[in-house]
Amino acid sequence: MTDPQQQAVLAATGIHKRFGALVVLDAVDFTMGADEAVGIVGPNGAGKTTLLSVLSGAFPPSAGTVRFKGGDVTAFPATQRCRLGLVRTHQVPKPFSGMTTFENVFVAASHGAGLGRDEAYEEALGSLKLCGMLGVANRRAETLGLLDRKRLELARALAARPTLLLLDEIGGGLTDGEAGELVDTIKELRRRKIGIVWIEHIVHILLQVAERLICMDAGKIIADGEPQAVMADPEVVRAYLGGGPK
Amino acid sequence: MSAASPSPIIERGTATSRIAAIAVVIIIALLATAPQFLSAGAVDRMTALFIYVILAAMWNALAGFGGLVSVGQQVFFGLGAYFAIRLADAGLNPFASLFVSAVIVGIVSWPLSLFMLRLRNGEFAIGMWVIAALTHLLVNLDRLVQGETGTSLISLNVYDAGTRRTVIYWLALASMTALLAILFGLLRGSTGAAIRAIRDNEDAAASVGVRVTGTKRLLFVLAALGIGIAGALWLATSITFQPKTYFNVQWTAYMIFMVLVGGIGTFEGAILGALVFFLIETWFGGTGVWYLVGLGATAVLFSLFLPRGLWGTVEERFGLHLLPVGYRVRLPGNPATALGDDAPLPRQTTQHQEKA
Numbered sequence: 001m002t003d004p005q006q007q008a009v010l011a012a013t014g015i016h017k018r019f020g021a022l023v024v025l026d027a028v029d030f031t032m033g034a035d036e037a038v039g040i041v042g043p044n045g046a047g048k049t050t051l052l053s054v055l056s057g058a059f060p061p062s063a064g065t066v067r068f069k070g071g072d073v074t075a076f077p078a079t080q081r082c083r084l085g086l087v088r089t090h091q092v093p094k095p096f097s098g099m100t101t102f103e104n105v106f107v108a109a110s111h112g113a114g115l116g117r118d119e120a121y122e123e124a125l126g127s128l129k130l131c132g133m134l135g136v137a138n139r140r141a142e143t144l145g146l147l148d149r150k151r152l153e154l155a156r157a158l159a160a161r162p163t164l165l166l167l168d169e170i171g172g173g174l175t176d177g178e179a180g181e182l183v184d185t186i187k188e189l190r191r192r193k194i195g196i197v198w199i200e201h202i203v204h205i206l207l208q209v210a211e212r213l214i215c216m217d218a219g220k221i222i223a224d225g226e227p228q229a230v231m232a233d234p235e236v237v238r239a240y241l242g243g244g245p246k
Numbered sequence: 247m248s249a250a251s252p253s254p255i256i257e258r259g260t261a262t263s264r265i266a267a268i269a270v271v272i273i274i275a276l277l278a279t280a281p282q283f284l285s286a287g288a289v290d291r292m293t294a295l296f297i298y299v300i301l302a303a304m305w306n307a308l309a310g311f312g313g314l315v316s317v318g319q320q321v322f323f324g325l326g327a328y329f330a331i332r333l334a335d336a337g338l339n340p341f342a343s344l345f346v347s348a349v350i351v352g353i354v355s356w357p358l359s360l361f362m363l364r365l366r367n368g369e370f371a372i373g374m375w376v377i378a379a380l381t382h383l384l385v386n387l388d389r390l391v392q393g394e395t396g397t398s399l400i401s402l403n404v405y406d407a408g409t410r411r412t413v414i415y416w417l418a419l420a421s422m423t424a425l426l427a428i429l430f431g432l433l434r435g436s437t438g439a440a441i442r443a444i445r446d447n448e449d450a451a452a453s454v455g456v457r458v459t460g461t462k463r464l465l466f467v468l469a470a471l472g473i474g475i476a477g478a479l480w481l482a483t484s485i486t487f488q489p490k491t492y493f494n495v496q497w498t499a500y501m502i503f504m505v506l507v508g509g510i511g512t513f514e515g516a517i518l519g520a521l522v523f524f525l526i527e528t529w530f531g532g533t534g535v536w537y538l539v540g541l542g543a544t545a546v547l548f549s550l551f552l553p554r555g556l557w558g559t560v561e562e563r564f565g566l567h568l569l570p571v572g573y574r575v576r577l578p579g580n581p582a583t584a585l586g587d588d589a590p591l592p593r594q595t596t597q598h599q600e601k602a
């Protein structure tokens with residue numbers, strides 16, 4: 001909050017997403033500044049992952065626009081958005097199974113970050129080191145366990161040199177110790193001025209990083225603001241505890 | 247944590263692979279001089295082997311590395327031969343026609359890729375077969391080809407049989423060497439890593455900045471060009487062109503056989519598979535229908551007991567890599583590297599390995 005120059009790095013306006021008759025996102029507006037860390041919570045089916053997919057370009061919204069670094073990127077596919085610095089991880093890890101851990105990350109460094117060979121090696125090794133994966137660098141990704149697959153999602157996204165990183169439940173299923181390491185890694189990314197949007201069910205680890213919290217329910221943003229205030233919001237409490245359609 | 251730890255090293259080759267690279271150069275040099283020692287029949291057989299290697303390597307690149315499984319690659323084989331006939335008929339030197347024809351096949355494959363690459367998996371595989379069948383019918387309409395009666399590369403007859411045989415042998419050897427070198431260079435570079443990433447997960451590849459469609463298109467066109475050369479060379483060895491022989495799905499079946507037996511997704515595997523297929527054909531090709539039964543049975547046995555093929559199994563058991571396209575990270579000192587220190591990584595050294 002030191003910098004009042006709140007230049008929005010990412011701005012999504014009037015986002016609707018329908019799959020057939022099912023409305024998953026309903027008029028979502030979301031704006032964030034560069035170097036912000038935003039947490040997203042909400043019950044299952046609230047549309048969190050769908051929002052992330054629309055932001056990252058995995059699929060286009062049914063209506064609405066996405067602007068990144070001042071330009072309209074709504075029509076840009078994921079490849080182009082990644083090259084601009086908007087990179088996501090996947091909730092269900094999607095490793096390149098037949099390639100080694102290092103090769104997975106190297107692809108992101110050489111194509112996503114657009115680096116030449118030697119720089120890409122360096123970037124890939126740096127990401128693996130930061131995520132604690134150097135020891136499994138030569139393992140084929142298909143032999144990795146779930147924890148390492150989640151780490152690989154993060155390492156691979158980092159190697160693409162994001163300015164804004166969209167994280168989708170990378171903390172799911174971690175022990176307290178592992179979650180602590182993950183928080184340390186993400187704090188390191190904050191020191192490197194990488195913006196973070198993080199969807200997470202494990203609220204207590206999310207709150208160690210997020211400076212702002214958003215709660216979604218049934219395709220809408222129902223609360224947005226200072227994390228403790230959002231968690232105390234009666235509507236948020238109802239969405240979690242009194243869940244289900246009214 | 248006392249001194250700055252030395253950085254990991256990225257290795258591309260191994261001691262064995264450097265020896266293999268030298269061996270490859272020697273083998274190619276020996277093959278180049280072979281027509282002086284071999285009988286006419288043996289020269290023809292070797293030419294066929296080179297063509298098989300091209301076919302296997304191209305299908306392997308497409309399916310094994312790129313995940314683009316096609317059962318219609320005979321379309322490019324047939325077109326390679328057909329365009330050569332057309333070009334020679336228009337007065338071009340028959341040998342030049344072979345290569346100009348392959349270039350045209352590559353050019354034709356580009357617009358074809360625009361709609362074929364929108365299809366995925368099974369749709370793409372069968373779609374390619376449909377394209378092949380359709381192209382076969384269209385070629386039959388050409389009066390020059392006279393339907394299934396076919397025609398010949400007559401202009402090749404101005405050369406005497408001995409010269410013709412040797413020149414075609416050398417052209418086939420040179421084409422095989424050049425295509426394998428191009429393929430190896432491509433697959434070993436960062437584009438190769440992108441190609442394998444697309445095979446493993448297209449969405450994830452796009453999300454880390456890989457240009458999915460463009461990369462697939464490059465591979466598709468290269469495979470079309472290579473198979474086009476193979477078709478044109480086959481025409482040169484057999485002179486006659488009957489559409490149903492060239493546009494026959496058996497060609498793709500052979501490619502699949504060679505790649506599955508040799509080891510899909512390994513560079514060495516396709517070459518080994520072509521050699522195995524060539525030997526089976528040489529020894530049992532005269533036994534008629536039993537030869538085909540034997541081929542089928544071999545394919546079934548391999549898919550049941552050695553699903554990774556001969557070379558895939560060797561690689562897994564012995565960690566042997568002769569022509570590796572991957573990357574190995576060698577950690578300095580003890581593999582349990584200390585983590586957490588944030589010192590910038592010093593420059594990486596890389597080891598290069600050249601291939602002919």
